[in-house]
Structures are given as structure tokens and as C-alpha cells.
Amino acid sequence: MQGIWTTERIREAEGRAFAVTPEGELMRRASFGLSVQIADFLEDHTGSVSGRRVVLLVGSGDNGGDALWAGAFLRRRGVAVTAILLNPAKAHAKGLQALKRAGGRAVPAADGPQWIAKADVVVDGIVGISASGSLRPDAARLVELVEAPIVAVDLPSGVDPDTGAVDGPAVQAAKTVTFGALKPVHALAPVHCGEVVLVDIGLELSDPDLRRLDIVDVAAAWPVPGPDDDKYSQGVVGIAAGSATYPGAAVLAAGSAVRATSGLVRYAGHAADVVRGQWPEIIATGTVADAGRVQAWSVGPGIGTGSEGRDVLRYVLGQGVPVCADADATTIIAKNPDVLDARDPDTPLVLTPHAGEYERLMGHKPGPDRVTAAREAAKKYDAVVLLKGHCTVIAAPDGRVAINTPRGAWLATAGSGDVLSGLVGALLAAGLDPWLAAAAAANVHSLAGAIAAQNAPTSASGLVHAIPEAIRSIRSLTS
Ligand SMILES: NC(=O)C1=CN([C@@H]2O[C@H](COP(=O)(O)OP(=O)(O)OC[C@H]3O[C@@H](n4cnc5c(N)ncnc54)[C@H](OP(=O)(O)O)[C@@H]3O)[C@@H](O)[C@H]2O)[C@@H](O)CC1
Ligand SMILES: Nc1ncnc2c1ncn2[C@@H]1O[C@H](COP(=O)(O)OP(=O)(O)O)[C@@H](O)[C@H]1O
Ligand SMILES: [K+]
Numbered sequence: 236m237q238g239i240w241t242t243e244r245i246r247e248a249e250g251r252a253f254a255v256t257p258e259g260e261l262m263r264r265a266s267f268g269l270s271v272q273i274a275d276f277l278e279d280h281t282g283s284v285s286g287r288r289v290v291l292l293v294g295s296g297d298n299g300g301d302a303l304w305a306g307a308f309l310r311r312r313g314v315a316v317t318a319i320l321l322n323p324a325k326a327h328a329k330g331l332q333a334l335k336r337a338g339g340r341a342v343p344a345a346d347g348p349q350w351i352a353k354a355d356v357v358v359d360g361i362v363g364i365s366a367s368g369s370l371r372p373d374a375a376r377l378v379e380l381v382e383a384p385i386v387a388v389d390l391p392s393g394v395d396p397d398t399g400a401v402d403g404p405a406v407q408a409a410k411t412v413t414f415g416a417l418k419p420v421h422a423l424a425p426v427h428c429g430e431v432v433l434v435d436i437g438l439e440l441s442d443p444d445l446r447r448l449d450i451v452d453v454a455a456a457w458p459v460p461g462p463d464d465d466k467y468s469q470g471v472v473g474i475a476a477g478s479a480t481y482p483g484a485a486v487l488a489a490g491s492a493v494r495a496t497s498g499l500v501r502y503a504g505h506a507a508d509v510v511r512g513q514w515p516e517i518i519a520t521g522t523v524a525d526a527g528r529v530q531a532w533s534v535g536p537g538i539g540t541g542s543e544g545r546d547v548l549r550y551v552l553g554q555g556v557p558v559c560a561d562a563d564a565t566t567i568i569a570k571n572p573d574v575l576d577a578r579d580p581d582t583p584l585v586l587t588p589h590a591g592e593y594e595r596l597m598g599h600k601p602g603p604d605r606v607t608a609a610r611e612a613a614k615k616y617d618a619v620v621l622l623k624g625h626c627t628v629i630a631a632p633d634g635r636v637a638i639n640t641p642r643g644a645w646l647a648t649a650g651s652g653d654v655l656s657g658l659v660g661a662l663l664a665a666g667l668d669p670w671l672a673a674a675a676a677a678n679v680h681s682l683a684g685a686i687a688a689q690n691a692p693t694s695a696s697g698l699v700h701a702i703p704e705a706i707r708s709i710r711s712l713t714s
Contacts, residue, residue, distance in 0.1 A: 236443075237417060239638070241397050241418070242418060244440060249438065262300055262330075264414075266304030266308065269386075269412045269414075272412045274314075277289070280355075284314060285313030287356070289309055289314050290357045291319065293318050293321060294361040296327070297327060298364075298365075298392075301389070302358050302359075302388050303331050303334045304329075304333055306339050307333040310338050316334065317350045317354075319342055321373055323343055356383055356384055357384070362393075364396050366392060366393075366395070368393075369401065370404040385406055388412060389414060390428070397418070398607075399420045399626070414436045416433070448637060452675070456675045457706060459497075460497045471528065471529045472533060472661045473503060473526050474489040474503070474660060475534040476653065478539060479506065481506075481537045482510070483537070483650060485537060486514070487536070487653040487695050488660070489510050492661040495702055500514070500516070503523040504522075504547075523550045530557075530666070531660055532551040533558075533656045535564030535565065538563045540566045544563055545567055545574055549574050559584075559585040560584060560587070565586055565592040568596065568616075580617065584618035585618060585673050587621045590623075597612055606628055606636055608622060612630070621673045623652065627639040631669070642681050642685035648695055648698075649694075651680075654702075659673055682708070683698050683701040686705055687700070
């Protein structure tokens with residue numbers, strides 16, 4: 236798993252590293268690594284390094300210092316470097332000296348536009364981990380003029396380092412070069428970061444605050460039948476979804492479970508005939524009570540929020556097996572919290588709200604800090620909470636948080652959530668830790684989305700059919 240640390244933890248680690256390294260050494264490591272990455276970027280995008288023009292946008296702190304030192308290193312490779320100083324009095328003195336010594340130029344912000352117009356690459360050294368709020372107007376005016384690709388130093392300026400929130404002008408980078416460790420912004424604001432490259436500067440960090448699953452984690456977690464397995468031993472999942480009027484949710488959630496794991500899927504609800512017609516391998520019954528034994532339930536999409544839906548939810552919560560409650564099930568829980576009395580506190584529950592369902596569950600919107608929002612809901616409901624959105628945040632009641640960074644936005648299609656709930660249910664039935672089940676499901680869901688879409692719109696049905704290809708590609712990278 237990739238670890239991600241908050242800026243507070245990074246600062247503590249930097250403090251410890253400062254104490255045992257010569258002055259300026261950490262910045263030297265950071266800025267040298269940065270210069271190599273900028274040179275690689277120039278090579279990739281313009282075909283050469285020497286003779287190219289790089290413009291540095293330099294703010295008042297060490298982020299600007301990194302940019303200035305990197306500019307000095309780039310001069311040695313024949314790059315023409317101009318630093319635009321947003322606040323000349325506060326520009327990093329040693330970095331500025333180094334750049335000038337190496338033959339670089341420094342100009343005030345007022346002269347910036349003419350240099351920006353000629354740049355092959357612009358380097359954003361406006362602000363780093365000490366950022367607060369969006370870009371200030373002077374910086375925003377310059378950034379708006381940039382047409383060349385931007386390489387961000389540590390993080391794209393204007394984006395909140397700890398939440399990835401953007402509430403005004405912000406840099407949109409093609410590449411972000413960060414130091415020491417990934418910060419939340421890198422997982423939560425992928426569109427603003429572009430490609431993220433991590434430069435090791437020797438920080439020592441213990442347990443991460445957030446995590447991101449690697450493909451190897453997903454491959455290792457995904458259930459694979461062994462020689463002694465049969466259709467029951469791998470975990471049977473029950474799907475309680477859809478209705479006679481809206482059978483689509485049932486077909487999608489149940490089909491997703493069929494495609495996700497080997498073994499057996501049961502369906503219970505008013506769409507039994509339609510589900511059976513689409514997925515003959517599913518054992519479909521009219522009611523949850525008749526469904527037979529399962530090792531986990533996925534409940535909610537399209538069941539309605541009336542008394543029948545409440546009874547279904549109460550029933551599955553009372554079975555002593557893990558439950559993934561999605562869509563209408565989250566609304567029922569929000570309106571009738573007493574349904575949770577049916578749950579044995581020791582049985583895992585996964586809630587999968589989108590922002591609107593989150594608001595119903597919590598009485599307020601998730602807000603810009605989606606990690607804290609998911610953590611609060613996980614605590615309140617003693618459940619794993621998978622908060623949907625462009626980036627998906629998966630919080631466990633014990634404090635673990637995983638982030639799924641999307642592969643594009645093709646998943647924003649009707650019924651896509653139903654597919655996710657089937658995936659989560661299948662993994663719960665297979666016995667995965669519920670937090671890992673939710674995170675692995677989100678990962679494969681987004682990969683299936685990218686495979687199904689291939690740069691053109693897809694549908695939730697397309698997603699279902701792409702699940703095996705997603706699993707295959709993950710497994711092939713690791714076996
Ligand atoms: N420490 C280390 O070991 C290492 C650190 N390293 C590097 O240092 C960076 C952190 O540097 P830092 O702490 O000096 O502050 P930094 O982020 O440059 O901000 C500077 C000032 O900007 C201002 N400002 C705030 N918000 C703003 C906004 N929205 N728009 C515009 N301006 C804004 C605010 O000052 P103010 O104007 O409010 O006085 C703030 O103090 C880190 O990201 C990494 O790149 C690496 O070299 C590796 C080793
Ligand atoms: N802009 C987006 N980028 C990436 N993923 C998205 C985006 N919008 C929605 N998704 C994902 O698509 C799914 C939509 O789920 P949901 O809102 O329940 O939709 P539905 O009710 O139509 O099934 C979630 O997994 C969510 O994370
Ligand atoms: K920056």
C-alpha cells in the first residue's frame with residue numbers, strides 16, 4: 236500500500252531530519268531531484284533539454300527555494316531559466332543567489348507576462364505545504380497567462396495540501412514532483428496534480444495517515460478458488476436489490492457479484508425473473524427469508540424506502556453476516572436509525588453513500604474535507620464508510636482510511652453505484668476485511684470503468700462486463 240501523510244506529520248519528520256543533516260541538505264536533495272524531473276519533462280515534451288526555456292513562479296517560502304535551486308541545476312544543462320519573483324523581498328535568498336550565479340535571470344511579477352509567453356515549461360514554486368486557501372490574486376493573474384505545461388513543486392499551488400479542496404484559482408499541473416512522502420493532495424486532487432513523482436529526501440515516517448491500494452494489494456486480496464473449493468466454500472453473496480418496476484439495479488448489482496468472484500450468488504426480491512433471465516447462474520427467490528444461506532448481503536439499490544424496504548434491511552442486518560448497505564438502504568438508515576438495532580454490533584457493515592446520501596446520514600454535507608467527513612460517519616455508524624465521488628474515500632471505524640484515485644470520470648454513469656455494491660458484497664462474502672473489501676472493490680470498479688470506456692462513454696452494463704478484464708489485468712501484473 237502507498238502511504239500518505241498529512242502536512243503536520245511531514246513537518247514533524249522534516250524537523251527530525253533537519254536535526255541530523257547539514258543545513259540546506261534536504262532542500263538540495265529535493266531541488267536536485269526536481270531539476271532531474273523537469274529535465275525529463277522537457278525531453279519528453281520538447282525533445283531536448285539544452286536551449287529550452289523554463290520559467291519559475293517563485294513564492295515567498297521554501298517551495299520557491301526549491302524552484303530557484305532547481306533552476307540553478309537546470310542552467311548547468313543549458314536551460315534558459317527566468318524566475319518571476321512574486322515577493323522579491325521574501326524570495327529564498329540562497330536559492331536566488333545560486334540561480335543568479337548559474338546565469339539565471341530574476342524578474343519582478345510585473346515583468347512576468349512576457350517571459351511566461353515564451354516558456355517551454357513553467358515551474359510552480361508559489362507555495363507548498365504551508366499553503367492556505369486558493370491562489371492569491373497576483374499569483375492567479377500570472378498562472379492564468381500560462382499556456383505551457385506546468386511542473387508543480389511539491390504540490391499544485393492553490394489546492395489545499397491536506398484535503399485536496401479547491402475553492403478558487405489553482406494551478407493545474409501536468410506533473411507534480413513531491414518530496415519525502417505523498418501528501419493527501421496527491422491522492423485527492425489528481426486532476427490538479429497530473430502525474431505525481433516522489434523524490435526521496437530521506438524522511439523517516441511511521442504509520443501513514445491515509446493509504447492508497449497498489450495493484451499488488453488488490454491482486455493479493457482478490458479471492459481465487461483453490462483446488463479444494465466448491466461453489467459454497469468461497470462465500471455465497473446475497474443480493475437484495477431492485478423491484479418489479481425497477482429491475483435494472485438488481486440485474487447490475489447481481490451481475491457484478493457474478494463477475495467479481497467465483498462461487499455462488501443468490502438474489503432475493505421482486506426482480507427475480509428478470510435477474511434469472513439475465514444471469515441464469517444466479518439462484519433467485521422472491522424474498523430474503525427464502526433466499527437460503529449466504530456469507531454476506533449486499534442490500535439497497537432500488538429496494539425503495541418504504542416499509543417493505545425497511546423490513547428487507549432489518550432482516551439482512553439481523554442475519555449475523557457482513558452487510559453492504561447502499562442507495563435506498565442508506566436512506567432508510569438515515570430516516571429510521573432504529574433498523575440498526577437488528578444488527579449484531581460485531582457484524583461488519585459497509586455503507587456506500589454518495590454526497591447526497593451522506594448528508595441524509597449525517598445531517599450535513601461532506602464538505603471540502605472528505606476524509607474527515609468519511610471518518611466521522613464511520614465512527615457514528617460503527618461501519619466502514621465508502622464515500623463516493625471523483626475520488627472515493629473509504630474510512631473504517633478504527634481510523635484507517637484508504638483513498639481510491641480514479642482513472643478518469645467515466646464511472647459517472649447511471650447504475651454505476653449498483654455495480655460497486657455488488658463488488659463489495661462479493662468480497663465481503665469471500666471473507667475479506669470489510670475496509671479492504673470496500674477499497675479493493677472501489678479500485679476494480681474504477682479500473683473496469685476505464686477498460687469499459689476506452690476513452691468513450693460506457694454504461695453500467697459495460698462496467699459489469701469489464702470486471703473480469705479488470706481483475707485479469709491486475710492479476711497479470713503481479714503473477
Ligand atoms: N522543510 C523541509 O525540510 C523541506 C521543505 N521543502 C519545501 O518547502 C516547502 C514548504 O516551505 P515553507 O514552509 O517555507 O512554505 P511554502 O509552502 O513555500 O509557503 C510559503 C509562504 O507562502 C505564503 N502563502 C500561503 N498560502 C498562499 C497562497 N494560497 N498563495 C500564495 N502564497 C501563499 C505564506 O506566506 P505569507 O505570504 O502568508 O507570509 C507561506 O508561508 C515544501 O512544500 C517543499 O517544497 C523541501 O525543500 C524539502 C525540505
Ligand atoms: N466524476 C466522477 N469521477 C469518478 N468516479 C465517479 C464520478 N462520479 C461518480 N463516480 C463514481 O460512480 C459511482 C456512482 O455511484 P452512485 O452515485 O451510487 O450512482 P448510481 O446511483 O447511478 O448507481 C460511484 O462509485 C462514484 O464514486
Ligand atoms: K507549488
